[in-house]
Amino acid sequence: MNLVTNFKLLRMARLHIRNLRELSTLMRIPSARSVIGRQNFILEPLAGRELIRVHGSEVIPFLQGLVTNDVSRLESSNGPSSMYGLFLNKSGRVLYDTIIYRTNNRDTFLVECDREASAEFRRHLRTYRVRKSIDIDSVDDEYSTWVMFSPKSEPVPTSPNPDLFVSPDARLSSLGTRILAPTDMNWSQLVKGYWRNNEFSASPASEECNYQLLRYEQGVGEGSLELPPGKCFPLEANADYLHGVSFQKGCYVGQELTARIHHSGVIRKRYMPIRLTAPIGSNKDVTSVAGAKLGRVCGSAHNRGVALLRIEQVLNGRQELMVDGERCYADRPQWWPEDMPGKRRMAFAE
Missing domain, CATH: 3.30.1360.120 (Probable tRNA modification gtpase trme; domain 1)
Structure with a gap:
């Protein structure tokens, strides 16, 4: 009996010593705590x-x-x-x-x-x-x-x-x-x-965290599928807000109409981020509840997307938006300028 008891005590002592060694080893490793606070990037x-x-x-x-x-x-x-x-x-x-x-x-x-x-x-x-x-x-x-x-x-x-x-x-x-x-x-x-x-x-x-979703959350279109060739103007694609247009340089192909739109201040449609409540089918038109067409979805993934939408009707009128019979929501990008001169102020006011 005494021999058995001694073996049990010895085993417990060894286990206790091993636990202490593992704890002290973890405390000596500097990266054990620093990894947790390290910045993570995709x-x-x-x-x-x-x-x-x-x-x-x-x-x-x-x-x-x-x-x-x-x-x-x-x-x-x-x-x-x-x-x-x-x-x-x-x-x-x-x-x-x-x-x-x-x-x-x-x-x-x-x-x-x-x-x-x-x-x-x-x-x-x-x-x-x-x-x-x-x-x-x-x-x-x-x-x-x-x-x-x-x-x-x-x-x-x-x-x-x-x-x-x-x-x-x-x-x-x-x-x-x-x-x-x-x-x-x-x-x-x-x-x-x-x-x-x-x-x-x-x-x-x-699937939950990638560059495409990041762009959709910001309302930025990219590539020939989201910016179909010959379908939209550069200011509709927010090129003026994305530092993509110079209004001081000389002539370039398409410059005359771009400058005219800019100086008139009338831009009726722009790319915006949207939040979806259901997957999108073949019909990508964005409409009001009454059926009036307000724009078109240019790209989507999961519950996010980017759409070319009529600014005043969507933001000022706070229209309830529908895509394929399902509700969707448009957001005003945070990076849009707060104060717009002339006619554009009305279009961008929330």
């Missing part, structure tokens, strides 16, 4: 985007005559590292939405566009090249486009890695940061190469 490849290289000694005047923004600002050492710009047709309607990146070579720019429209976009550029010494080609086999953003809207840190081109989104800070990385760099390699001291953590995108 890192996602943008498979639907492609990079086009535009190179030549006349690249600035060439792009200036085609894009809505002032590309010459990229030449300045104090200028932005990237900018948002739209390419229009002669009627002033949007053909392609792009982000233009400067490089170490002042005669070379990388232009990010929708992958599905890449071939047509390159043909569009070559049409206006005429006799200029400009080379236009895809660098899809060299660079891939990624996006990094914070679900809590925290600022994304920069990276010291020289192999990466890192630039805040040229439209809205809430859309995160664009990363141009070599195509042979996968997700794990990019995470390890982005932060050298592991101050932050990154997670892959999920």
Whole structure:
């Protein structure tokens, strides 16, 4: 009996000592507590985007005559590292939405566009090249486009890695940061190469948290499906609020009507975020309860979407909105200016 009791006491003592050792080990590991408080970001490849290289000694005047923004600002050492710009047709309607990146070579720019429209976009550029010494080609086999953003809207840190081109989104800070990385760099390699001291953590995108939903929550359309070529004007796509139009630069294709709309102050429709209560079928028209058409859904996922809607009827009139017989709700983007001059003030007042 005494032997059995002694064995039990010995086993309990060993178990107690082991627990104490494990506790002291956890307390000595500095990362055990710091990981919990570490900022977490979402890192996602943008498979639907492609990079086009535009190179030549006349690249600035060439792009200036085609894009809505002032590309010459990229030449300045104090200028932005990237900018948002739209390419229009002669009627002033949007053909392609792009982000233009400067490089170490002042005669070379990388232009990010929708992958599905890449071939047509390159043909569009070559049409206006005429006799200029400009080379236009895809660098899809060299660079891939990624996006990094914070679900809590925290600022994304920069990276010291020289192999990466890192630039805040040229439209809205809430859309995160664009990363141009070599195509042979996968997700794990990019995470390890982005932060050298592991101050932050990154997670892959999920169905509940991804870049598309982030854009829909902000009411930002992107790509040929959400910005169908030739269907809307740049100011309807909020290009003026997304820093995508310069009203001081010289002429470009579609500039006359864009300037006229801007100076008149009459913009009846704009892209807005919507909240859905049911999946959308083939009919994407947004109507009032009485059946009056107020706009159209341009993209949706889960319970979020982006729609081109009539501003005054939707926001001022507080219309009850319907899509496919189901209720939906439109939101005024927080990043829209609060005070608008002239006729636009009435359209944007809540």
